[in-house]
Amino acid sequence: MYLKSARALAALFLCVFALGSQAQNTAPKLPNVVILATGGTIAGTGATSTTTVGYTAATVGVDALIKAVPELQKVAHVSGEQTMQIASENMGDAQWLLLAKRVNTLLARADVDGVVITHGTDTIEETAYFLDLVVKSKKPVVVVGAMRPSTAMSADGPINLYNAVITAGSQEAVGKGVLVVMNDQINAAREVTKTNTTTLDTFKTPELGMLGYVIGGQPHFYRASTRKNTVDTEFDVTNLNALPRVDIAYTYANVDPTAVNAFVAAGAKGIVHAGVGDGSLPIKVRPALSAAHDKGIVIVRSSRVGQGIVARNGEANDDQLDFVVADTLNPQKARILLMLALTKTSNTKEIQRMFYTY
Ligand code: DGL
Numbered sequence: 243m244y245l246k247s248a249r250a251l252a253a254l255f256l257c258v259f260a261l262g263s264q265a266q267n268t269a270p271k272l273p274n275v276v277i278l279a280t281g282g283t284i285a286g287t288g289a290t291s292t293t294t295v296g297y298t299a300a301t302v303g304v305d306a307l308i309k310a311v312p313e314l315q316k317v318a319h320v321s322g323e324q325t326m327q328i329a330s331e332n333m334g335d336a337q338w339l340l341l342a343k344r345v346n347t348l349l350a351r352a353d354v355d356g357v358v359i360t361h362g363t364d365t366i367e368e369t370a371y372f373l374d375l376v377v378k379s380k381k382p383v384v385v386v387g388a389m390r391p392s393t394a395m396s397a398d399g400p401i402n403l404y405n406a407v408i409t410a411g412s413q414e415a416v417g418k419g420v421l422v423v424m425n426d427q428i429n430a431a432r433e434v435t436k437t438n439t440t441t442l443d444t445f446k447t448p449e450l451g452m453l454g455y456v457i458g459g460q461p462h463f464y465r466a467s468t469r470k471n472t473v474d475t476e477f478d479v480t481n482l483n484a485l486p487r488v489d490i491a492y493t494y495a496n497v498d499p500t501a502v503n504a505f506v507a508a509g510a511k512g513i514v515h516a517g518v519g520d521g522s523l524p525i526k527v528r529p530a531l532s533a534a535h536d537k538g539i540v541i542v543r544s545s546r547v548g549q550g551i552v553a554r555n556g557e558a559n560d561d562q563l564d565f566v567v568a569d570t571l572n573p574q575k576a577r578i579l580l581m582l583a584l585t586k587t588s589n590t591k592e593i594q595r596m597f598y599t600y
Contacts, residue, residue, distance in 0.1 A: 271518040273411030274353035275318040276348050277403075278341065279304035280369075281328040282362025284399040286391030293439065298392040299329040299362055307360060310392065313398045318355075318411040325344075330387075331361025333369055335485040335581075339387050341369065342376045342479045356382040356410030360403065363387040363436060363444065366422055370431035371575050374420040374471045374583055375600060376479045382415035383432070383472075384423050390441050398425065398442050405456035414461045418453065419471035428454045430467045430598070435572060449549050450570075458469030468510065475583045479500035486584040488512035490573045491527070492546060506533075511588070512540040516573035519544045521552035523562065528558075535564060542590055542597070544568035544576040554594070566594045 279285060281300030285307060288297030290362040304322035314320045326337055326346060334429040339360065348354045363580050370385040377383050386406035388399035405425045409415050417482055420431040424445050429452045444453070489505040492514055504511055513534055517523060521543040523531065531541050543565055545552050554567045568576035579600055583593045 269319075272351055273318050275307065275320050275358060275407050275411045276345060276354055277304055277320060277358045277407070278325045278348075279322060280330070280333075280341065280362070280388070281327050281362045282330050282360065282387050282403065283391050284360050284362075284386065284388035285327070285450050286388075287393045288391045289414065291395040296392050297393070298328045299391070300394050303327070304360070305350050307392070307399070308401060311325060313402050313404055314407055317404070318407050319408060320369060323383070325359075328362070329367040330369070333362070333365045338372045339479055339482060339485070340473045342373055345373060345383060346376075346480075348383045349377065349383070356384070356412075356415070358403070358406045358410045359383070361385050361387050363389060363424075366445070367431070367435050368508045368574055368578060369420050370420050370434065372578050372582075374431035374474050374580065375470045375477050377420060378478070380417040380473055381420070382410045384410040384415070385420065386423050388424075389440065389444060393402060395406070399486045401426075404591050405492060408459055409456055409461045410494040412461050414463055418463065419467050421453070423456060423514060426455055426457060426460060427452045428456060428463065432467055432469055432575070434473070434494060471600065475600060476586060484495060485581045486511040488514065488577045488581045488584070489517055490514045490544075490577055491531075492516045493518050493522075493524060493527065494575070496545075497524050498526050502527060502530040504517065504532060506530075506537065510534075510539055511584050512542065512544045512577075514544050514568070514576045515571050516544055516546045517552070518546060518558065520557045521548070521567065522546075522557040531565070532563060540566060540580065540590060540593060541582065542566045542568050542576050542580050542593075544571060544573040545572065548572050564590050566597060569597050571597065 252536045285299045286297045286299040304324045384406045390397045422429045422434045433447040435543040489510045489512050491501045552567045584598045
């Protein structure tokens with residue numbers, strides 16, 4: 243009798259163990275996501291919980307950012323690297339190249355499924371677009387920031403980081419290009435821009451629209467960019483240690499050629515003209531831009547308006563001037579594409595093709 247009950251108990255134990263291990267085997271495999279921290283407000287601290295301006299950016303380390311969101315452990319295997327610790331107004335070529343090379347090295351590893359970059363919001367749109375043009379993987383790269391410092395009441399950093407990690411670890415985000423995830427919204431690197439100096443909903447893709455949402459722990463995509471990015475671009479930073487100098491000449495009423503001439507003197511290889519309206523060229527500036535062109539400097543006509551197409555041969559005879567038009571890229575993004583274009587060629591017809599491709 244005793245032997246029978248022992249056997250029954252053993253059989254029950256084995257059965258429970260088998261079910262347990264089977265359940266473990268069927269548990270969803272969590273993605274491996276690496277967080278590269280660069281600083282910004284998401285890593286910022288203020289004197290009080292109501293300090294949402296006048297705080298210090300780039301003070302909290304990546305381990306503390308991860309520790310502050312224990313829910314991350316339920317959605318991904320997360321590891322962090324402190325790539326730098328700066329306010330993003332101080333981002334520059336060296337930081338972009340460092341970041342891009344690290345992202346490409348990580349994404350080439352089979353045990354990395356996606357990368358999240360925490361970043362100051364002031365230049366998120368520039369870093370995101372630069373990476374969109376030089377990351378050589380279809381795996382998700384998500385850039386995320388915050389509009390309130392980590393010490394603030396209702397800080398947006400933790401939920402933004404949570405949503406960014408979910409998106410970076412998702413299959414849905416594969417092949418979508420570099421993304422900016424903030425305020426529950428997913429925007430494409432090419433078009434997203436900061437539209438408000440302080441509010442949580444600052445990142446938008448005016449007119450062309452965001453790509454989707456991150457809601458209830460799940461990314462939902464409704465559109466995708468039509469422009470080439472990441473693995474489909476012709477740009478490669480592997481052997482680059484510097485980028486060509488490209489400046490932006492901002493236009494306004496009564497502008498004169500002082501800025502253009504200064505950029506030429508400083509050795510600019512390209513100048514983006516942030517024109518008014520459809521990229522209009524003021525009569526006082528046009529000769530300086532033509533003179534710059536004749537010195538081999540590539541001129542791109544963009545617009546300070548920020549939305550819409552700058553049409554070739556519209557407000558200026560680009561064919562005659564041998565200028566390039568930025569299509570829909572705002573001046574700060576046109577600058578990035580021109581910098582990378584100049585690593586390949588100074589041929590304006592080739593560069594115009596690039597502005598119609600990326
Ligand atoms: N100094 C700004 C920056 O690092 C703070 C803004 C922010 O990160 O939201 O971009």
